Amino acid sequence: MPKPFHLAWFMNFSVDEWNAPFSAGGDPWTGEFYIDMAKAMERACFDYVMIEDTLMIADAYGDSMEAYLKYALMGPKGDPAPLAALIANHTSKLGVVATMSTMAYPPFMLARLCSTLDSIAKGRFGWNIVTTGENHAARNFGMDELPPRQVRYDMADEYVELVKQLWDSWSPGAVVRDRDSDTYVDHTKVAPINFEGQFYKCRGPLNCVRSPQGRPTFVQAGGSPRGRQFAAETADSIIAAASGIAAMKEYRDDIRRRAAEAGRNPDDVKVFFIVTPILAETEAMAREKLAFYTSTDAFMVKVLAQISSVTDIDFSQFSLDEELPRMTTNGEQGSLEAFAQWGSGKTLRQLVADRATRGLDGIVGTPDQVARRLGEVMEEVGGDGFLITSPFQKVSRQYVNEICEGLVPALQRLGLTRTSYGDEPKFLRDRLREF
Amino acid sequence: MPKRFHLGWFMNFAVDEWNKPFAAGGRPWDGGFYVDMARSMERACFDYIMLEDTLMISEAYGHSTEAYLKYSIMGPKGDPSPMAALIAASTTKLGVVATMSTMAYPPFMLARLCATLDNIAGGRFGWNIVTSGENLAAMNFGMDELPPRQNRYDMADEYVELVKQLWGSWDRDAVVLDHETDTYADYTKVRPINFEGTYYKCRGPLNCVPTVQPGRPAFVQAGGSPRGRQFAAETADSIIAPSSGVAGIKAYRDDVRARAAAAGRDPDEIKVLFVVAPVLGETEEEAKAKFARISAAPSYIPKVLASISSITDIDFGQFDLDKELPHLTTNGEQGSLDAFAQWGSGKTLRQICMEQVSRGIDGLVGTPDQVADRMGEIMEEVGGDGFLITRPFTTNISRQYILEICEGLVPALQRRGLTRTEYTKSTLRETLREF
Numbered sequence: 001m002p003k004p005f006h007l008a009w010f011m012n013f014s015v016d017e018w019n020a021p022f023s024a025g026g027d028p029w030t031g032e033f034y035i036d037m038a039k040a041m042e043r044a045c046f047d048y049v050m051i052e053d054t055l056m057i058a059d060a061y062g063d064s065m066e067a068y069l070k071y072a073l074m075g076p077k078g079d080p081a082p083l084a085a086l087i088a089n090h091t092s093k094l095g096v097v098a099t100m101s102t103m104a105y106p107p108f109m110l111a112r113l114c115s116t117l118d119s120i121a122k123g124r125f126g127w128n129i130v131t132t133g134e135n136h137a138a139r140n141f142g143m144d145e146l147p148p149r150q151v152r153y154d155m156a157d158e159y160v161e162l163v164k165q166l167w168d169s170w171s172p173g174a175v176v177r178d179r180d181s182d183t184y185v186d187h188t189k190v191a192p193i194n195f196e197g198q199f200y201k202c203r204g205p206l207n208c209v210r211s212p213q214g215r216p217t218f219v220q221a222g223g224s225p226r227g228r229q230f231a232a233e234t235a236d237s238i239i240a241a242a243s244g245i246a247a248m249k250e251y252r253d254d255i256r257r258r259a260a261e262a263g264r265n266p267d268d269v270k271v272f273f274i275v276t277p278i279l280a281e282t283e284a285m286a287r288e289k290l291a292f293y294t295s296t297d298a299f300m301v302k303v304l305a306q307i308s309s310v311t312d313i314d315f316s317q318f319s320l321d322e323e324l325p326r327m328t329t330n331g332e333q334g335s336l337e338a339f340a341q342w343g344s345g346k347t348l349r350q351l352v353a354d355r356a357t358r359g360l361d362g363i364v365g366t367p368d369q370v371a372r373r374l375g376e377v378m379e380e381v382g383g384d385g386f387l388i389t390s391p392f393q394k395v396s397r398q399y400v401n402e403i404c405e406g407l408v409p410a411l412q413r414l415g416l417t418r419t420s421y422g423d424e425p426k427f428l429r430d431r432l433r434e435f
Numbered sequence: 436m437p438k439r440f441h442l443g444w445f446m447n448f449a450v451d452e453w454n455k456p457f458a459a460g461g462r463p464w465d466g467g468f469y470v471d472m473a474r475s476m477e478r479a480c481f482d483y484i485m486l487e488d489t490l491m492i493s494e495a496y497g498h499s500t501e502a503y504l505k506y507s508i509m510g511p512k513g514d515p516s517p518m519a520a521l522i523a524a525s526t527t528k529l530g531v532v533a534t535m536s537t538m539a540y541p542p543f544m545l546a547r548l549c550a551t552l553d554n555i556a557g558g559r560f561g562w563n564i565v566t567s568g569e570n571l572a573a574m575n576f577g578m579d580e581l582p583p584r585q586n587r588y589d590m591a592d593e594y595v596e597l598v599k600q601l602w603g604s605w606d607r608d609a610v611v612l613d614h615e616t617d618t619y620a621d622y623t624k625v626r627p628i629n630f631e632g633t634y635y636k637c638r639g640p641l642n643c644v645p646t647v648q649p650g651r652p653a654f655v656q657a658g659g660s661p662r663g664r665q666f667a668a669e670t671a672d673s674i675i676a677p678s679s680g681v682a683g684i685k686a687y688r689d690d691v692r693a694r695a696a697a698a699g700r701d702p703d704e705i706k707v708l709f710v711v712a713p714v715l716g717e718t719e720e721e722a723k724a725k726f727a728r729i730s731a732a733p734s735y736i737p738k739v740l741a742s743i744s745s746i747t748d749i750d751f752g753q754f755d756l757d758k759e760l761p762h763l764t765t766n767g768e769q770g771s772l773d774a775f776a777q778w779g780s781g782k783t784l785r786q787i788c789m790e791q792v793s794r795g796i797d798g799l800v801g802t803p804d805q806v807a808d809r810m811g812e813i814m815e816e817v818g819g820d821g822f823l824i825t826r827p828f829t830t831n832i833s834r835q836y837i838l839e840i841c842e843g844l845v846p847a848l849q850r851r852g853l854t855r856t857e858y859t860k861s862t863l864r865e866t867l868r869e870f
Binding site: 013076298 | 450454466500501505513519521543551555557609614625644
């Protein structure tokens with residue numbers, strides 16, 4: 001019997017598909033579309049839905065917002081926190097993870113918001129820890145540009161330590177609800193933190209009750225070595241790019257090693273690899289879908305605009321039919337490296353085409369084919385799961401259906417993913433540690 | 436036919452009553468209790484529910500959090516914004532107002548959060564604009580103390596101007612959804628704001644779609660001091676006002692309307708709602724007995740003293756209950772201190788505590804019919820615009836109280852033609868301006 005693996009979905013509170021043959025979306029801002037998506041995911045027994053976020057409209061590509069707004073790339077986005085509340089309210093088993101940037105929230109506000117959301121979700125909430133990687137975002141917060149990456153990580157380390165202390169400022173059992181003494185909270189179990197670090201200062205205590213999990217489940221993407229270290233030491237679940245089986249295996253083994261060295265049980269850190277399955281009733285139809293989509297000029301622009309934005313590099317300047325020159329970025333270095341595939345000899349045009357399948361072959365086909373392939377990959381890598389994301393930038397009801405009614409049942413038939421959450425509600429952290 | 440008036444409810448994401456004969460609460464943190472409350476309010480056709488907020492646990496009384504935590508005074512509180520989302524998604528006509536402090540949110544985050552909530556609510560969202568008034572709150576945000584009050588107002592003026600510009604950074608018709616050209620949004624209708632003030636800097640544009648309500652969410656405000664009243668008169672759609680006797684509230688409303696007119700606004704665009712806490716019973720005797728039980732409760736005096744201690748930053752635990760209060764001044768709310776202390780009246784501290792529960796307006800203790808009559812009289816004298824219901828001082832909100840208001844008082848008001856019997860508008864600002 002193969003070892004089962006975990007499933008999550010990487011999405012955002014963004015525009016759903018509105019201009020494709022079977023999509024009548026484009027106005028998801030009440031949240032209903034994403035509530036429906038979460039319900040479908042819960043029927044398919046996903047571990048969690050992850051609401052990504054960014055805080056700017058890019059103009060990196062061609063020095064203009066035109067492409068970004070035309071194709072709704074990386075924006076507009078609604079604030080993920082209210083959507084997380086709505087999804088939590090309409091589900092009872094699915095984990096709900098929201099991205100919140102340490103640049104964007106005073107620590108006290110983030111701590112209280114996460115605690116509130118975990119209470120609303122009855123212990124199923126997770127915080128996707130990001131520091132923000134775009135200069136335009138920094139400029140929305142009064143800065144001229146981002147702090148250098150190492151400083152951002154130093155700040156994030158301190159920030160996470162601070163908010164952990166805030167979550168612990170209420171000890172378990174502080175809420176007593178003692179009728180005889182008319183006592184709601186025992187004040188001896190609540191204490192200021194008096195935190196004074198290099199970057200942050202906060203007296204505390206938090207002004208809300210301890211949430212069911214005590215602190216949210218921690219999710220993180222860790223590309224650079226420092227990022228891997230931070231994730232290995234802190235995260236319950238890590239989001240990683242899937243740029244080929246060898247790289248995936250290396251990444252996971254490295255994370256597990258770092259976790260062990262930091263005194264953690266490596267099994268407590270679940271690594272999820274991003275995949276973009278492209279599904280149809282026959283393999284030929286799936287391949288045709290992929291070929292059609294990646295052949296359009298619009299696709300080229302979309303991919304280049306996206307990678308321009310996360311790296312703050314204008315990719316419109318490079319020739320499509322040459323290899324990409326070596327570059328570094330103060331933005332998302334991991335994403336740049338995953339995209340660039342330096343040393344592969346591929347042209348920029350080929351790199352763009354690869355983007356749709358994110359460096360993993362065999363995920364274009366029928367549900368059964370793709371399920372088998374995912375099982376093989378997991379077997380070779382060793383674990384822990386996949387983070388589905390839409391290959392075509394926008395989620396649609398059709399794609400949700402293809403995954404939840406097609407791919408997941410095929411995975412379940414192979415014994416690869418859970419067929420039931422069981423009757424007992426579980427905290428998200430425990431759900432992740434189920435296997 | 437009498438002129439109709441408006442109804443709101445001033446509450447918080449706080450503990451519901453858990454230690455009374457008809458209250459089995461105390462665990463409202465998943466939001467379910469307040470969703471139920473909002474639904475009751477919508478059946479009773481309230482204009483809006485207002486979620487108040489503060490950001491600290493006080494220690495002013497006895498230099499300890501003990502009383503505040505024992506009796507859940509001013510905390511614990513959940514973050515109101517996810518609660519606002521849940522309420523918005525569970526209602527279709529009720530306005531939803533959430534308190535957000537300019538001290539606590541970077542302007543970009545507040546602007547985006549409000550826009551997200553207004554979209555979730557289909558145009559029924561309002562922002563209760565506060566600056567935070569407690570040093571302990573400032574200490575949770577890395578400051579040693581609050582900025583001086585005038586600075587806080589200067590900062591708030593600039594902050595509100597900034598977020599208005601952010602909300603205006605997308606033209607209302609920027610989203611085009613043009614199928615022919617595959618264009619989601621027209622980039623010529625979205626622009627940075629390049630805001631650079633004394634206190635805040637922000638490039639923009641906002642990275643989410645515009646609010647449903649034109650230009651901004653509804654604005655609600657409490658305008659205490661003259662500067663605050665001016666700010667509210669110039670800016671707010673609805674003002675929260677304390678009730679210090681009928682003459683006092685009439686003077687307040689007239690003053691606000693005069694200031695509004697002087698600032699070039701139609702005074703009818705501002706609805707001033709006066710905070711009241713009716714106590715209801717099936718008979719007048721029952722209501723009066725219920726009212727008397729509030730101030731007879733053993734916890735009543737400590738709760739009053741803890742509340743006034745927190746507002747004034749003076750430890751009222753040091754004074755003899757059976758003597759007159761010595762004269763005092765405060766860096767906190769001097770107006771509230773003066774109103775509380777009644778210097779020159781010859782009353783003991785105990786006596787002035789006992790009087791707190793009646794909040795300066797009489798005749799609101801009785802049967803629904805009696806209280807409805809009295810409210811109608813008051814509105815006739817004052818000229819408008821309505822009342823903000825809140826729980827009686829030192830009590831917690833309960834299903835019982837919500838029932839008494841929504842199933843008792845409001846139907847009595849409706850029978851008199853004093854409040855609406857159905858909604859005719861679908862956005863908050865329109866609902867407020869209905870009459």
